[in-house]
Amino acid sequence: MEAKQLVREVMRKLTSREELTEEEIRGIIEGIRDDKISSVQIGGFLVALLMKGQTVREIAYIAKAMRDVALPLNPDVPGELVDTCGTGGGLPTFNISTATSIVAAAGGLYVAKHGSRSISHLSGSADAFEALGVNIELEPSEVEELIEKIGICFLFASLFHPVMGKVWEPERELGIKTIFFTIIGPLINPARAKCHINGVYKLELVRKMAEVWSLLPHKHILVVHGVDGLDEISLIGETHIAEVKDGKINEYTVTPEELGLERCKIEDLAPGDPQYNAKVIRDIFEGKEKGPKRDAVLLNSAGAFLVGGKVSNLREGIEYAKKVIDEGKALEKLEQYIKASHEIKKKKKL
Structure with missing residues (x-):
């Protein structure tokens, strides 16, 4: 799904108080990274998510996507x-x-x-x-x-x-x-x-x-x-x-x-x-x-x-x-x- 369609579907779901899927959240995060989502769309997403309230799964999905688009770090150490x-x-x-x-x-x-x-x-x-x-x-x-x-x-x-x-x-x-x-x-x-x-x-x-x-x-x-x-x-x-x-x-x-x-x-x-x-x-x-x-x-x-x-x-x-x-x-x-x-x-x- 292209970014414009994705944003519209995500906004529809958020304003209907529906939970987002992992794929939808990943698409939004990657779209923000790649500058395919405008600042106006980002603002709309932030407000709609805030107003709906984030579920535990949505927070975990955002965290997973944010980890994956971050600059990677892999220090070689014994233990955690x-x-x-x-x-x-x-x-x-x-x-x-x-x-x-x-x-x-x-x-x-x-x-x-x-x-x-x-x-x-x-x-x-x-x-x-x-x-x-x-x-x-x-x-x-x-x-x-x-x-x-x-x-x-x-x-x-x-x-x-x-x-x-x-x-x-x-x-x-x-x-x-x-x-x-x-x-x-x-x-x-x-x-x-x-x-x-x-x-x-x-x-x-x-x-x-x-x-x-x-x-x-x-x-x-x-x-x-x-x-x-x-x-x-x-x-x-x-x-x-x-x-x-x-x-x-x-x-x-x-x-x-x-x-x-x-x-x-x-x-x-x-x-x-x-x-x-x-x-x-x-x-x-x-x-x-x-x-x-x-x-x-x-x-x-x-x-x-x-x-x-x-x-x-x-x-x-x-x-x-x-x-x-x-x-x-x-x-x-x-x-x-x-x-x-x-x-x-x-x-x-x-």
Whole structure:
């Protein structure tokens, strides 16, 4: 079916509140990639899908198609890749998932950290890594090499997903917030990491995202939401978790006290600009920050070590993360990553 006919059929179905097929969604995504669908048609599709509401299967179909049209990444590593990408949109905090990704790599996991610049807050993962001194604008082959050699690299979403750039402008002009810049992001890691801590900004998304993950290739997923509004494992209060493993979903809640940590206030985790957030991360790794900010990183790093198979529960993960930071391994990994991200570009120019 040519693009014009496809768009009309898709719009008819969406306005009739009918579920789209995988083939229809794939056709739309490929049409956007190939510039066969206009910005007006993209805008119409976004609004109609938003108004109808996306089913679990439709979200999974979009994720599959977006993965397939992304620039491919295939790092050769033993074991599974880990990602710590959330939806964003929750209460603002310093870049906890960014710090967590570095601790995870320092603890022996291979991390493909997918992310972008901030849309809703002061500093996204891309902004934080840049402020730390990391070169984030790398070619796919360079990203693969860093993951293989040092165990971590940031995957800058805008460099790997051509469709995202084409969806962004209609979405911005319409002033709407669709799934492409919220819940789709964690599902479309270009390296197809199968182990994730996937934070979500609304409680009702926990089960829904877990069901989506169950339809995608995965090994071990934690979909998490702090009921206070965090898209992280929360140090402020209760966290609702849906754990996805072998296609099965197990839901439970945890509190900081159950895991041996003290609760804090949201103000204790407040963000600043990228330079401030980078300083917080360094202070944690250098042992200067011993309070709630460090505990929040320990808690979320525990989740990474759990999905990555280093520990069997979150309590063990917290102790593992403490050891990684206290022995200076997290700081060492950060410095190694900064240096390698620049050297790989210099090597290419020679």
